Amino acid sequence: MRHFRRQKKLIISGIAALLIAALAWLSFSPHSGDIVLMDPNQDSSASSSASGKHVTVGVAGLSSATQQVWAAVSKIARNRYGITVSIKNFTDYNQPNQALQNGDIDLNAYQHYAFLNAWNKANHADLVGIGTTVIAPIRLYSRQYSSVQDIPRGSTIAVPNDATNESRALLTLQHAGLISVKLPKNGLATVASITDNPKKLTIKEVPPDQTPRVLESVAGSVINDDFAASSNTPLSLAIATEPVDASSHQWLNIIAARKKDAHNDLFAKVVECYQSDEIATVIRRAYGGRTLPAFGEYLKRLEDQHAE
Missing domain, CATH: 3.40.190.10 (Periplasmic binding protein-like II)
Known part of the structure; x- marks a missing residue:
């Protein structure tokens, strides 16, 4: 019985080795x-x-x-x-x-x-x-609303707090008609750059990796593509997309x-x-x-x- 178990282990080990080798070849083969x-x-x-x-x-x-x-x-x-x-x-x-x-x-x-x-x-x-x-356009996602027009007055919108993505997020909100911003000399918008906010939205700055996580508790969250993909945030929840134009x-x-x-x-x-x-x-x-x-x-x- 011990001899049989030993043979069984050897066979299993051999199969495992072959599978690993095959996967390695498939992963690194320069062919096809x-x-x-x-x-x-x-x-x-x-x-x-x-x-x-x-x-x-x-x-x-x-x-x-x-x-x-x-x-x-x-x-x-x-x-x-x-x-x-x-x-x-x-x-x-x-x-x-x-x-x-x-x-x-x-x-x-x-x-x-x-x-x-x-x-x-x-x-x-x-x-x-x-x-x-x-x-990779940055997008405004929402689980509560299907369009930016539906977002009620006084709602909270989350944006990433790093300089480049926050600027992209605010310009996306501007393109969606939710706010207006005036770009400073360095070309990067911040919350202080907002010149008009007709719906009196609260713009909540959070770490970029937190933007998908707060989606449940805010009216909308602007999420960088990398974090949207890694968090499996459905693209179908996007209600506004960063425009592709000369500024982008x-x-x-x-x-x-x-x-x-x-x-x-x-x-x-x-x-x-x-x-x-x-x-x-x-x-x-x-x-x-x-x-x-x-x-x-x-x-x-x-x-x-x-x-x-």
Whole structure:
């Protein structure tokens, strides 16, 4: 009996090992459009210089949706131009820019213009955006009301309390007709920037990660896309969406490069592969409509939609 139990354990262990190996192969295989995932500590500069057809892209906090998008980009780049696209995932939001500045990666794709500009200024760097990718509009969500018109006088609206997202939230409330704001010289609205509040709303500033949690106790909460997705806040609860217009250009996500590589033909081909109809379709499917393609005709349609 003991011998049988020992054999059974060995068989189970063997099956488990095979399953782990199979999952690892599926996760990291470069075939069938899957991306090559690199260790953040791995030096990619040698492989990039050894082959003019190898491009390493840095990202931060690689999500399933982002992985699906870059797998599709990788497949198009390989089939169309013979380019191998590798992805390096970083856990800190400053690391991809530092790695790009140091020449450890070729491109990165994880930030919007506003973040890049602030990072360049703080680090005396000159990284540049060479192509737009997506935009993740901030939205006003409500469990109690189906439209902004239904929100009663004296209600409370929660907004994130970090500088950039609070400004985006207040401008979204302005676009929805709930308040009016006057932007200060730094271009970032605060509660003090409100010039008209006809419904006498109370604007409650809370930490960004708390905006989904307070949704039950307020008339509405303006929630950043990342926290709306991670908290599984249904998109169907959104009653107002940040407009995509000239003022929201700074929130467009981008593919960034070193300034000297701004016109690099190989990198331009990767941008071209990203800014394709195929990738626009993958973006919509992978992100469930929360994050939207923001390039070419797709960006123009968003701008036209909000101009109407």
